[in-house]
Amino acid sequence: MLRICVDMDEVMADTLAEYLRRYNQTFDEEVTPQDLAGKGLWEIAPLDRQQQLRSFLDAEDFFEDLDLMPGSQDVLRQLSSRFEIFIATQAMAVPNSLGSKYRWLQRHFPFIPPSHYVFCGDKSILRADYLIDDQPKNILRFEGQGLLYSAPHNLSATGFLRVNNWEEVAQYFTAVQA
Amino acid sequence: MLRICVDMDEVMADTLAEYLRRYNQTFDEEVTPQDLAGKGLWEIAPLDRQQQLRSFLDAEDFFEDLDLMPGSQDVLRQLSSRFEIFIATQAMAVPNSLGSKYRWLQRHFPFIPPSHYVFCGDKSILRADYLIDDQPKNILRFEGQGLLYSAPHNLSATGFLRVNNWEEVAQYFTAVQA
Numbered sequence: 001m002l003r004i005c006v007d008m009d010e011v012m013a014d015t016l017a018e019y020l021r022r023y024n025q026t027f028d029e030e031v032t033p034q035d036l037a038g039k040g041l042w043e044i045a046p047l048d049r050q051q052q053l054r055s056f057l058d059a060e061d062f063f064e065d066l067d068l069m070p071g072s073q074d075v076l077r078q079l080s081s082r083f084e085i086f087i088a089t090q091a092m093a094v095p096n097s098l099g100s101k102y103r104w105l106q107r108h109f110p111f112i113p114p115s116h117y118v119f120c121g122d123k124s125i126l127r128a129d130y131l132i133d134d135q136p137k138n139i140l141r142f143e144g145q146g147l148l149y150s151a152p153h154n155l156s157a158t159g160f161l162r163v164n165n166w167e168e169v170a171q172y173f174t175a176v177q178a
Numbered sequence: 179m180l181r182i183c184v185d186m187d188e189v190m191a192d193t194l195a196e197y198l199r200r201y202n203q204t205f206d207e208e209v210t211p212q213d214l215a216g217k218g219l220w221e222i223a224p225l226d227r228q229q230q231l232r233s234f235l236d237a238e239d240f241f242e243d244l245d246l247m248p249g250s251q252d253v254l255r256q257l258s259s260r261f262e263i264f265i266a267t268q269a270m271a272v273p274n275s276l277g278s279k280y281r282w283l284q285r286h287f288p289f290i291p292p293s294h295y296v297f298c299g300d301k302s303i304l305r306a307d308y309l310i311d312d313q314p315k316n317i318l319r320f321e322g323q324g325l326l327y328s329a330p331h332n333l334s335a336t337g338f339l340r341v342n343n344w345e346e347v348a349q350y351f352t353a354v355q356a
Contacts, residue, residue: 005303086303092292098276114270115299122293125183125264127305127321143305 001084002176003128005118005142006076008089008101010134010151012109013066016041022056036152063100068108071166077111079173085112088126090138091119132169136160147172179262180356181306183296183320184254186267186279188312188329190287191244194219200234214330241278246286249344255289256348260356263290266304268316269297310347314338325350 009015019041020031027049036044042053056062076085087105091097098119105117123131124141131142132149136157139146147169148160163169187193197219198209205227214222220231234240254263265283269275276297283295301309302319309320310327314335317324325347326338341347 003303086300088303091297092280092295095277095280095292098280098297099273102270102273102276113299114273116303117270117297117299118303119269119276119295119297120293121291121295122264125181125266125294125296125303125305127303 001082002130003084003086004079004130004132004173005086005088005123005126005128007131007133007135007138007149008087008105010069011132011149012069012072012076012087013063013104014069015063015066016151018062018066019056022062023053026052026056033152038153038156040153057094058096060096061100063094063097063104066104069166071170073108075166075170076109078170080111083173084116086116086118086126086128087112088118088120088123088128088131088133090121090123090135092121132163179260180308180354181262181264182257182308182310182351183264183266183301183304183306185309185311185313185316185327186265186283188247189310189327190247190250190254190265191241191282192247193241193244194329196240196244197234200240201231204230204234211330216331216334218331235272236274238274239278241272241275241282244282247344249348251286253344253348254287257351258289261351262294264294264296264304264306265290266296266298266301266306266309266311268299268301268313270299310341 006012016033023041024030042050045053079085089101091101123138126142129144131139131144132147133139134149134151134154136154139148139160148154148162150162150164163172184190194211202208220228223231257263267279269279301316304320307322309317309322310325311317312327312329312332314332317326317338326332326340328340328342341350
């Protein structure tokens with residue numbers, strides 16, 4: 001059975017929405033995902049807000065209630081009958097997220113067993129056929145076929161096989177002989 | 179650079195010592211590692227203690243202060259100049275251990291960056307050249323060269339390349355062209 005690794009933030013979970021919610025609330029701003037085309041929030045935020053930006057991620061509850069990316073549940077449930085699905089998230093940069101990420105996965109993706117969660121840093125460690133990820137650097141390090149999941153910050157990245165939403169993920173794997 | 183994955187429990191950390199300490203204290207017993215040759219503690223414990231056995235592992239502080247396996251720090255520090263070292267621990271079966279395992283690694287192995295921690299379940303996900311692990315089933319699932327680190331429970335396992343202590347790990351890798 002072919003194996004697909006799936007990133008969490010910005011792929012399964014709408015991390016950016018929560019990030020912007022906290023940013024806008026704290027600084028009385030109205031930054032939208034559209035304002036971030038080709039950039040991360042930390043690139044448009046003033047220098048004196050960088051520390052606060054980081055502290056949003058470190059908050060114990062940040063990763064607890066993230067919204068689902070539309071279609072992620074349905075498509076992964078379908079794919080899990082034909083492929084081996086592993087979740088691979090760069091959790092080590094935000095150790096406070098470990099517990100909440102575990103709980104979030106159990107709540108929203110009960111059909112994926114915890115033995116298939118991988119909390120890691122450097123994604124070159126993954127032995128899998130496919131990786132769906134929003135970070136170009138993760139895909140470059142991965143040895144299998146990468147699929148760059150579109151997010152505002154990666155819109156100008158070129159040279160990647162790109163999927164814009166979960167419908168396109170489903171389409172891509174329909175053509176793959178599992 | 180060749181890559182070595184290293185398991186934590188019973189390889190870097192003396193998990194069994196803590197497990198026996200709690201067991202003996204709770205049940206007023208004097209079970210030693212020698213009593214466990216070829217067996218896990220759950221195999222010699224009566225049925226009505228199984229739930230308690232499991233709850234030892236789930237305690238928030240169980241993995242916080244485990245003793246080091248003798249030589250693990252020195253040998254890994256040496257190896258880290260010639261090999262890429264990743265820590266790969268089956269943390270997903272005990273989600274309460276995630277935070278304490280992270281802290282333990284930072285405290286005792288500061289020369290290994292958190293980006294090289296892998297908290298996982300099924301170790302077939304690891305892309306590496308070597309895996310040092312005390313669980314035969316992990317080594318069987320791993321695609322590279324496995325080294326079975328001797329522990330009481332695995333003493334009767336055959337057909338594995340076996341290392342009995344960290345000195346033997348160092349010896350083995352001396353002969354490997356990194």
